[in-house]
Amino acid sequence: MNIEKLEVYGKDIAVVSSSEILIGDVQSALDFMATVQYETGCDRIVIYKSLLSESFFDLKTRLAGEIKRRKVTKTEV
DSSP, X not given: OEEEEXXXXXXXXXXXXXXXXXXXXXXXXXXXXXXXXXXXXXXXXXXXXXXXXXXXXXXXXXXXXXXXXXXXXXXXX
8 A cells, every 4th residue: 555645725635546455344444544544644535446345336235335424423433
């Protein structure tokens, strides 16, 4: 995993690239977000579509919604 930190309009953004799928389930997504935030201090992350498993885009798996729900809940605590 390669992380490039950019500043856009005064906000830090982490741009992540990799040759492998990094997000395949809810736990890997939460681990990924925590790792990027820890390593860069960024809470804004840009990733390429190729880093997401196909199940992320299959609405019946509810993976995208579950990731968002968990992230929002974790942020509010």
